Amino acid sequence: MKKILILGAGLSSSTMIKYLLDHSEENKWQIVVGDMDLDLAAKKVNGHPNGKAIKFDINNENLRFVEIEQADVVISMLPAKMHPLVAVDCVKTGTHMITASYVSPDMKALDEEAKLKGVALLNELGVDPGIDHMSAMKIIDGIRAKGGKVLAFRSNTGGLVAPEYDNNPWNYKFTWNPRNVVLAGQGVSRFIRDGRYKYIPYHQLYRRLQTTTVLNYGEFEIYANRDSLSYRETYDLQDIPTMFRGTMRRPGYCEAWNVFVQLGATDDTYVVENSENMTYRDYINSFLKYDRVKPVEEKLCEYLNLERNGSVMKKLEWLGVFENKPVGMSNATPAQILQKLLEEKWTLEPGDKDMIVMQHQIDYELNGVKKEIISSMVIKGQDNTHTAMSITVGLPLAIATRLFMTGEIKAEGVHVPTKPFMYEPILKELEEYGIRFIEEEKDID
Missing domain, CATH: 3.40.50.720 (NAD(P)-binding Rossmann-like Domain)
Known part of the structure; x- marks a missing residue:
């Protein structure tokens, strides 16, 4: 065997x-x-x-x-x-x-x-990277085969809770490694738009948002991924004037998450002194100016110009960041303390299902006419074991392994699935498991 x-x-x-x-x-x-x-x-x-x-x-x-x-x-x-x-x-x-x-x-x-x-x-044979590469290259190669030229490439992916199980004010639950969620976006995000290079530092990332709608699943907000520029080489689009990749969340998430970014609560580079004796209220207060009289909530609102009874404060209160509940961690970084709190609130409950959302928006020109293709995929999990994340990460890997082991894919050296010999058979079988994209095409000015 x-x-x-x-x-x-x-x-x-x-x-x-x-x-x-x-x-x-x-x-x-x-x-x-x-x-x-x-x-x-x-x-x-x-x-x-x-x-x-x-x-x-x-x-x-x-x-x-x-x-x-x-x-x-x-x-x-x-x-x-x-x-x-x-x-x-x-x-x-x-x-x-x-x-x-x-x-x-x-x-x-x-x-x-x-x-x-x-x-x-x-x-790069998972979902992102993986399915994103394969589905994008199928469209790009199709445009090239017709003699068209790709003018703009925008691609966004999000791992979220399915709408039927979306029952918290953040409209979010962990569907993958919580640590990666807490540390997401640190550094500088880079992309190009209409020939102009754009750079978003971490402290501005969750303010500089875009929006989109996906099929009948409503509106999503998008923050930029760290490095969109390298995908010009990956997709052989070196001269493309617009290349952007982002992460999708439900509206309102980024504004509230930005509170943690601005406080420094996502920092993983130092240890908080005496963290084992802290409460979560102490933890938040440690990032705010000293004041003997003003409560933590008031200081936070003043510092970040938040409305005391606004939606952001309601999200924070729901998380329990102002509660006198012990952190219960010693020698912990700010990011680790935040992660522990979030895991208590954002974990998928028994019976919950998650959802993967992916959308490509590709502009191209053919015979003097400019067109846009919008290609969207939504996958929901089956249960807490076979989640949408497990399905979309695991199935492409498994299918690629079977195809390689049976000789239907032949390769030596380092490869990613951007060539037809890899992406065509994998995408074909993924469709048998319900992983397929819905494409819309229209003329644009």
């Missing part, structure tokens, strides 16, 4: 593991799931005769090398910073590797050696 080694059994891996187990009998595969938490890995294997759970520690060099050497393909669901450790061993042992993460400089540096060894290192 050929062996597929999956490293990491977190939430986003559930749908992928099920797909590969479901296809294991006909293809004679053994699916080995490795995780620091052996019970979690065993739960994902769920007693399948072709599945095996192992305790896996990425920092155990001998274990890592042996397990990778025994596999035909490794799917890494580990944090992105750990992928190079896996990739180096894969190239050494002649084992192929597939991930959902961005191609890092370390990964890119392995391209030539991987080609010499006949090893495929397939990356």
Whole structure:
């Protein structure tokens, strides 16, 4: 039997593991799931005769090398910073590797050696990056095939709670790694619009918003992702005058989140003194000026020019940031304290379903006529295990793995799914699982 080694059994891996187990009998595969938490890995294997759970520690060099050497393909669901450790061993042992993460400089540096060894290192095969690349390139290549020229590319994605389960004033619940949500956008966001380069520093990011509507799901606000400019090379659109990628949230979220940004509550670079003896009210107060008399709420409103009974304060009060509830964390950074509070309030409840929303807006010119294509996708989760995030991250990975293992996709070296030989068969099968885009096209001035 050929062996597929999956490293990491977190939430986003559930749908992928099920797909590969479901296809294991006909293809004679053994699916080995490795995780620091052996019970979690065993739960994902769920007693399948072709599945095996192992305790896996990425920092155990001998274990890592042996397990990778025994596999035909490794799917890494580990944090992105750990992928190079896996990739180096894969190239050494002649084992192929597939991930959902961005191609890092370390990964890119392995391209030539991987080609010499006949090893495929397939990356960016999740939802964002992944489905975004594949769906966008299908449209872009279609425009080029007709003789058209792409003039503007805007693409936005959001992981949110499905409307039927949207029952808090933030209109948001965690659908992926909470830490990534807390730290999102730090640095400078870069894009180009009508030939002019634009830069948004972090302290302005949640003020400089755009809006869009998606199918019949209403309005969304958009903040810029950190690096839209690199996608000009990814999509071979080096001279395009407008290139923008963003993240979608429901209206009102960004204005309220900006409070934490302006306070410094998302900072992860220092430890808050005496945090184990703090309440959340103390935590918020620590960012405000000293005043013996004024309450925390009043000081915050004065500092950030908020209405005391406005929607932003109602969101903050609902979170519990003004409560005298112990933080209960020692040696914690501001970001870690904020994350703990949010996890108490923003976690999907049993029975909740999440939702992935993605939309491309592409302007192009053909035979002197300017047109716009709006391509939209909305996917809802099935339950708390097979979430929309798990489905849209895991299925492209699983399908790519099956296609590679069966020889329908052939590759060596470092690849992302921007070429037809990869994106066409993956998108075709994704449609069978209900992951499809609805396109609208119209002439524009």
